Amino acid sequence: MRGAPLSRRDRIRAQLADLKMPGALESLDEILSGIDAGAVTAAEAIERVLGAQIALRNARRLEAAMRSSRLPAVKTLADFDFAFQPSLKREQIESLHELGFVERKENVVFLGPPGVGKSHLAISLAIAAAESGRRVYYGSLGELIRSLEDAQAAGKLVPRLKTLTYPSLLVVDEIGYLPISRTGAMLFFQLMSRRYERASTVLTSNKSFEEWGEIFGDEVMAAALIDRLLHHCHIVNVRGNSYRMRHHAGFARSAEPEGPRGLRPDSLGVRTEDQSL
Numbered sequence: 001m002r003g004a005p006l007s008r009r010d011r012i013r014a015q016l017a018d019l020k021m022p023g024a025l026e027s028l029d030e031i032l033s034g035i036d037a038g039a040v041t042a043a044e045a046i047e048r049v050l051g052a053q054i055a056l057r058n059a060r061r062l063e064a065a066m067r068s069s070r071l072p073a074v075k076t077l078a079d080f081d082f083a084f085q086p087s088l089k090r091e092q093i094e095s096l097h098e099l100g101f102v103e104r105k106e107n108v109v110f111l112g113p114p115g116v117g118k119s120h121l122a123i124s125l126a127i128a129a130a131e132s133g134r135r136v137y138y139g140s141l142g143e144l145i146r147s148l149e150d151a152q153a154a155g156k157l158v159p160r161l162k163t164l165t166y167p168s169l170l171v172v173d174e175i176g177y178l179p180i181s182r183t184g185a186m187l188f189f190q191l192m193s194r195r196y197e198r199a200s201t202v203l204t205s206n207k208s209f210e211e212w213g214e215i216f217g218d219e220v221m222a223a224a225l226i227d228r229l230l231h232h233c234h235i236v237n238v239r240g241n242s243y244r245m246r247h248h249a250g251f252a253r254s255a256e257p258e259g260p261r262g263l264r265p266d267s268l269g270v271r272t273e274d275q276s277l
């Protein structure tokens with residue numbers, strides 16, 4: 001005995017299940033009801049059904065990335081309060097989040113004092129990249145160097161360097177806070193040389209490039225590192241007050257029009273492709 005023919009709604013449900021589109025399937029009834037009530041046009045409905053599936057796919061990608069990338073938190077561009085950080089040009093930060101720089105294998109460096117949002121923006125770029133299906137990895141400079149040192153001690157440096165060269169976007173956070181050994185600096189240099197023109201790196205530092213020689217314990221190597229880094233690079237100077245201190249009256253200092261001393265790329269005598277960011 002044959003059952004009653006499926007309604008169009010049921011056929012769409014079956015098609016979405018067949019195509020493995022659970023996000024779209026879940027949104028379907030509400031959207032179709034919207035059409036029936038005259039509140040949603042056909043084009044809007046298609047956009048919303050597909051949008052629901054894309055949102056689910058991105059959430060799954062992000063979940064997977066949070067497990068594998070060592071990102072410390074979910075920080076997104078939507079959570080970033082531009083009104084608090086007027087030194088940043090919103091459209092430039094938004095344009096970076098479109099990820100053309102990842103396609104072009106360019107780097108991004110966020111420079112600025114503590115609490116101004118450097119890590120937040122570096123992480124939000126990594127999250128945007130993860131949601132777009134790219135492989136990302138996060139570490140503070142200290143963590144990355146420690147993992148390279150451990151690998152070297154275990155005779156596994158080359159595979160570790162390969163693993164860290166593979167992600168389309170690597171975040172190197174907190175350059176300048178902790179001292180690093182000479183061997184550690186050399187290992188990091190090797191990593192950055194491998195990634196040069198192969199994949200994008202997003203770095204954050206509280207120190208001007210002029211001070212990187214001190215951080216890495218070797219002026220010549222730091223200069224060679226900066227040279228590779230800045231060849232295709234967007235430099236974002238973040239000025240202003242620490243967001244962490246926003247509720248502490250008296251800690252707020254007025255944003256310096258020229259930025260903290262030495263944090264201007266032009267103070268390096270180094271040419272960059274895009275100093276406007």
Ligand SMILES: Nc1ncnc2c1ncn2[C@@H]1O[C@H](COP(=O)(O)OP(=O)(O)OP(=O)(O)O)[C@@H](O)[C@H]1O
Pocket residue numbers: 075079080081082084085112113114115116117118119120121174204206243244
């Ligand atoms: N403009 C902002 N809007 C919303 N949250 C912000 C903003 N700036 C910073 N934060 C939040 O404030 C905290 C400190 O910011 P973040 O960790 O990015 O600072 P940082 O520049 O990396 O500082 P540090 O040099 O000390 O590492 C984080 O929780 C971050 O999400």
Ligand SMILES: [Mg+2]
Pocket residue numbers: 118119120173174204
């Ligand atoms: Mg930080």
